Amino acid sequence: MINKHFFEIVSVLLASSTIFSLELKLALFQQRVNRESLKLLSTLQSSSIQQCLPHRKNFLLPQRSVNLRQYQKGQTLAILHEMLQQIFNLFRANTSSDGWEESHVEKFLTELHQQLEYLEELTGPEAEQDSCTLGSENVRLQIKMYFQRIHDYLESQEYSSCAWTIVRVEINRCLFFALQLIRKISKRGMHSLKTVEHEPRADFRSIG
Amino acid sequence: MFSLLGATTLMLVAGAPWTLPAAAGGANLKSPENVEVHIIDDTFTLRWNGSDPAGGNVTFSADYQVPRNDTWLKLPGCQSVTSTKCNFSSLKLNVYEEVKLRVRAEKGNETSPWHNVAAFTPFEKAQIGPPKVHLEAEDKAIKINISPPGAKGGVMWALDSSSFTYSLEIWKNSSSAEIKTKTVYPRDKIYKLSPETTYCLKVKARLLPRKIGAYSPVYCIKTTVENKLPPPENVRIDAVNDIYVLKWDYASENTTFQAQWLHAYFKKIPGNNSGKWKQMPGCENVKTTQCAIPQNTFQKGIYLIRVQASDGNTTSVWSKEKRFDAQLQSVLVPPTINVKPTNDVSLRVFIGAPEESENKSVNQHYSLIYEVVFWENTSNAERKTLEKRTDFTFPNLKPLTVYCVKARALTENERWNKSSVFSDPVCEKTKPGSTSRTWLIAGICAALLSIPVVTYVLKLFLRCVRYVFFPSSKPPSTIDEYFSEPPLRNLLLFTSEEQTERCFIIENTNIITAVEETEQIGEDHKKYNSQTSQDSGNYSNEDDSNDSKSGEDFPQQEAE
Numbered sequence: 001m002i003n004k005h006f007f008e009i010v011s012v013l014l015a016s017s018t019i020f021s022l023e024l025k026l027a028l029f030q031q032r033v034n035r036e037s038l039k040l041l042s043t044l045q046s047s048s049i050q051q052c053l054p055h056r057k058n059f060l061l062p063q064r065s066v067n068l069r070q071y072q073k074g075q076t077l078a079i080l081h082e083m084l085q086q087i088f089n090l091f092r093a094n095t096s097s098d099g100w101e102e103s104h105v106e107k108f109l110t111e112l113h114q115q116l117e118y119l120e121e122l123t124g125p126e127a128e129q130d131s132c133t134l135g136s137e138n139v140r141l142q143i144k145m146y147f148q149r150i151h152d153y154l155e156s157q158e159y160s161s162c163a164w165t166i167v168r169v170e171i172n173r174c175l176f177f178a179l180q181l182i183r184k185i186s187k188r189g190m191h192s193l194k195t196v197e198h199e200p201r202a203d204f205r206s207i208g
Numbered sequence: 209m210f211s212l213l214g215a216t217t218l219m220l221v222a223g224a225p226w227t228l229p230a231a232a233g234g235a236n237l238k239s240p241e242n243v244e245v246h247i248i249d250d251t252f253t254l255r256w257n258g259s260d261p262a263g264g265n266v267t268f269s270a271d272y273q274v275p276r277n278d279t280w281l282k283l284p285g286c287q288s289v290t291s292t293k294c295n296f297s298s299l300k301l302n303v304y305e306e307v308k309l310r311v312r313a314e315k316g317n318e319t320s321p322w323h324n325v326a327a328f329t330p331f332e333k334a335q336i337g338p339p340k341v342h343l344e345a346e347d348k349a350i351k352i353n354i355s356p357p358g359a360k361g362g363v364m365w366a367l368d369s370s371s372f373t374y375s376l377e378i379w380k381n382s383s384s385a386e387i388k389t390k391t392v393y394p395r396d397k398i399y400k401l402s403p404e405t406t407y408c409l410k411v412k413a414r415l416l417p418r419k420i421g422a423y424s425p426v427y428c429i430k431t432t433v434e435n436k437l438p439p440p441e442n443v444r445i446d447a448v449n450d451i452y453v454l455k456w457d458y459a460s461e462n463t464t465f466q467a468q469w470l471h472a473y474f475k476k477i478p479g480n481n482s483g484k485w486k487q488m489p490g491c492e493n494v495k496t497t498q499c500a501i502p503q504n505t506f507q508k509g510i511y512l513i514r515v516q517a518s519d520g521n522t523t524s525v526w527s528k529e530k531r532f533d534a535q536l537q538s539v540l541v542p543p544t545i546n547v548k549p550t551n552d553v554s555l556r557v558f559i560g561a562p563e564e565s566e567n568k569s570v571n572q573h574y575s576l577i578y579e580v581v582f583w584e585n586t587s588n589a590e591r592k593t594l595e596k597r598t599d600f601t602f603p604n605l606k607p608l609t610v611y612c613v614k615a616r617a618l619t620e621n622e623r624w625n626k627s628s629v630f631s632d633p634v635c636e637k638t639k640p641g642s643t644s645r646t647w648l649i650a651g652i653c654a655a656l657l658s659i660p661v662v663t664y665v666l667k668l669f670l671r672c673v674r675y676v677f678f679p680s681s682k683p684p685s686t687i688d689e690y691f692s693e694p695p696l697r698n699l700l701l702f703t704s705e706e707q708t709e710r711c712f713i714i715e716n717t718n719i720i721t722a723v724e725e726t727e728q729i730g731e732d733h734k735k736y737n738s739q740t741s742q743d744s745g746n747y748s749n750e751d752d753s754n755d756s757k758s759g760e761d762f763p764q765q766e767a768e
Contacts, residue, residue: 081416089370105472110509113473117510120416141329144367145304151367166309 007051052162059149061168061177062142075136076181081119082140083178086147087171089114237313239269240292245309247334248422249358249365254286255293256311256323256473266315270294271307271322274301280454283309303330303364332362336421339374339413343429348527350429352376354394356478357413357421365415370476372413373737381406381428393475397527403434437524440465440497440515445532447503447539454491455498456515456527463517467491467499470494472510472531474636488513540617540628543578547636553607555636559598559615579627585610585635607641659759 092109150167157163240256247253254270270286273279286294301307309325337357344351356372358365365372376392379385380402390398392411401407408428413421440456447453454467454592467488474481511532517524546558559578582602583590586609605611612635617628 078416086367088473088476089367090369092473097592107507109473110507113471113476116508137332141304141331142329145302147367148302184717201369201550 048161048165053159053164055162055166057153059153059167061170061174062139062146063177065139065142066130076140077119077122077138079138079143080178080181081116082143083174083181084119086111086117086143087174088116090147090150090167090171217378230624234341237266237315237318237474239320239323240311240313241323243309243311243323245328245333247330247364249337250297250362251295251337252297252299252330253293253295254283254309254311258292258313259572263521264315265649266290267314268292268294268311268313270296270309270311272296272299272310275306280310287310288314293312300750301332303332304330305764331364333629334419336365336372336413336415336419338422338424339372339411341409341411341424341427343409343427344348346397347427347430347435348401348431349525350398350407350409350431351399351439352380352392352396352409352411352413354392354396354413354478367597368415372415374413375411376411377423378407378409381408387590392479395475395481397528401431403431406430422552437463437517437519437522439524439527440517440526441590443513443527443530445513445530449539450503452501452503452506453498454488454501454515455511458497458517463519464493464495464515465497466492466493467513467515468526469506469514469532470512475512476536485514491515498734503539506532508535510534517587540576540619540626542631543615543617545613545615545631545634547613547634549636550601551639552603553605553638554601554603554639555605555611555638556599559612576617577620578615579618580613580615581630582611582613585612594618594742605638607638610635610637685725 088109091105091112150170154163154167238259241259243254245252245254256268257268258268262579263369267288267290269288270283271280272283273281275626283294283296284298285296299334306327306329308327310322311325315322319470339357340355342353342355344353354374356365356369356495372394376390376398377387378398379387380517398409406428407430408426410423410426412423415421438459440458442457443454444456445454458466468485469488470481470485474484487507488499488501490501511534512529514526514529515524541562543562544560546560548558550556557580559580574673578595578598580595581590582593584606585637596736602611610634614630614633615632619626659689690703
């Protein structure tokens, strides 16, 4: 059920294509992370989702504060960087997540690492001078708190496979959310994704 | 008078509380001043200036408050402290949440007013402490192993342990040495050093965006004696067709080499990752300074490659790790084309994935566009288009002509700027025009439909001709109808009638034939008599001429 829904949305996203100037890398990232996160989900058995439903928890993804329109590009990049960094930290040490093929995890981590490096390239030289990053501090803290909740949950559930399943679904949500951020950056760039803009958002709301 | 006295007494009494403490000698405690919170890694300290100059047994206590709770709780480690600072690291706080503190001075039973510290978020206030560094010397390099700041299991940097970037300063331990600054990974090597020299270095951690930590203490180490077997140098990797070629430089001969690779992201993960290096396929114990690697070994991603030399007895240290971005280097393969002529004189083109025996093609990692070249086989005029779709049509072509198509794949993203070679041309002939064909079909249908029409018309015409030129002796059909009707209708009845009629008509000289017949059925005469008597009655009323004529005609009709 969730799988099919995600698959359709992600296929729509995959079918889109954009050409930017600066944010070329981010556009690629959009497609590639979609692919990898899709694979992550595809390895989830629907039966495992079923049996893990009672373990669900609302991690309170800070959607609203992240989605505020007044962020500038530098701030949004900082927020994005924080998100990806935290996802990387979450999965880098996982040896206890059974049911995942190591190659999948490797690909996912590779992808994240690559995008983190690109983001650091984009933000690096400006980060210290940019006073706009001040505004994003609060959001970074909220994102950190969100991931703290996820870590605490995993610890309290003793890193069971059901707990990891729940976390994986949550991270997919988070990634989707990150893609919305990217779209925002790209919208403020040269071109915009008009066609794809509406469909995934509507779908995301229905999932969220 | 008395009222005046009373009023003064009242005033005095009222004034007493204000004056009395002063008179008691400085029992009015002032709250602490310049209260500051210092947080370094997981160490939380509160510092202030005691405002009481007289000294004495003044102690200080502090409280804290978290946003969820409205009550002030006692700050552990800061209760009744005599010095002007206290350490409250034992408090398990959520470092990302705002916290409020307040401090006051106490002396005996008296307390000063609270001094409120502005609300702060521990994580934001925290400073990064010095990281721990472990060094290992080689002949021309130093291996470093940096542990992130903060204690293990510490809360402050729990979520950021992989996010630190480290900045290192290194210099020779001699006078007037220049200091070099580098950004290093937690597990890294510093190359291009001189053997048997002492180097000193210090490291500081940095957390994006704005947190910069303190420098670690200075560590010094001496590099070893120069190795007999130097490591390979100038490691480079290039893509050639569908393989990668790894090359390096090496001075001496008679050495075997081996190569290893690692996912680049492991460098970001603290801890021991030396076991994660994997052997490079096709590069185990090679004698030459190069080796070939199948392209599907490296999926897209960033990798690190290192090479080691060995001469049987000793092995060299590993070469400098070469960073390799598979995507930048891989080569696109030309796509396969399928062309089908469609009904409306167009050619439909399908661009497919290249045929490869292995599932994992390089092309699938990129979003591709295709440059399609299209020309008429006889002419040289080429039409070039860039297509994103893999299924498209060239419309409005000439019928029954041969056209050829060839295509190559390009990365959509100009940053990669990759292109494959052109595929082999595929030629197809277009189908005949639809206008002539529709006419043909229409003509056939018309012809088919017209055959019965024409035959019918001819038939009529022939009949007309026959009528005019070859009239028949037949009476008109209407008369036939008129006569033929009664006998056909009342066949059974008529036979019985006829018998009676014949009996009746025997007297008439005309009906000789009828007589012959009645003899045949004479036996039945008596039988039918009673029946037909009614009938004869019916018929006798009718016109006699009709009956006689019908009687005459009947045998004729029967014969016919």
